[in-house]
Amino acid sequence: MFDWEALKAEAAVAMGHAYAPYSHFPVGAAALVDDGRLVVGCNVENAAYGVALCAECGLVSQLHISGGGRLTHFVCVNRDHDVIMPCGRCRQLLHENGGPDLLLLTVSGVKRMDEVLPDAFGPDDLA
Numbered sequence: 086m087f088d089w090e091a092l093k094a095e096a097a098v099a100m101g102h103a104y105a106p107y108s109h110f111p112v113g114a115a116a117l118v119d120d121g122r123l124v125v126g127c128n129v130e131n132a133a134y135g136v137a138l139c140a141e142c143g144l145v146s147q148l149h150i151s152g153g154g155r156l157t158h159f160v161c162v163n164r165d166h167d168v169i170m171p172c173g174r175c176r177q178l179l180h181e182n183g184g185p186d187l188l189l190l191t192v193s194g195v196k197r198m199d200e201v202l203p204d205a206f207g208p209d210d211l212a
């Protein structure tokens with residue numbers, strides 16, 4: 086049985102580092118990689134509001150800079166440590182780096198990536 090509470094706790098720690106002075110909506114994300122590594126991210130906003138980086142952006146960057154691999158389990162949380170859904174753009178990022186089998190803890194339980202982003206456009210479409 087996968088320990089989602091432990092992964093959620095890592096996301097909550099990451100959330101504590103968020104820079105969200107404009108939305109006041111700090112987000113933390115955490116994921117496991119297929120070799121057992123943990124990767125995390127927090128949202129980082131900008132005075133030019135549209136430039137904000139979602140927590141998932143930092144997480145995916147950490148995935149690549151720490152050796153690559155595939156995401157296997159993912160969760161993101163808000164200030165209250167409640168699970169939130171990744172935004173549409175970040176579902177695309179997660180799909181690219183975890184594929185259809187990636188498991189996400191969502192507001193309606195554990196779901197596969199291909200349930201959260203059905204019929205995704207992905208790398209195969211460019212082959």
Ligand code: THU
Nearest residue numbers: 108110112128139140171172175
């Ligand atoms: N946000 C994330 O970090 N990830 C998501 O998947 C949803 C939204 C951030 C972006 C912005 O800094 C704040 O939440 C409010 O939208």
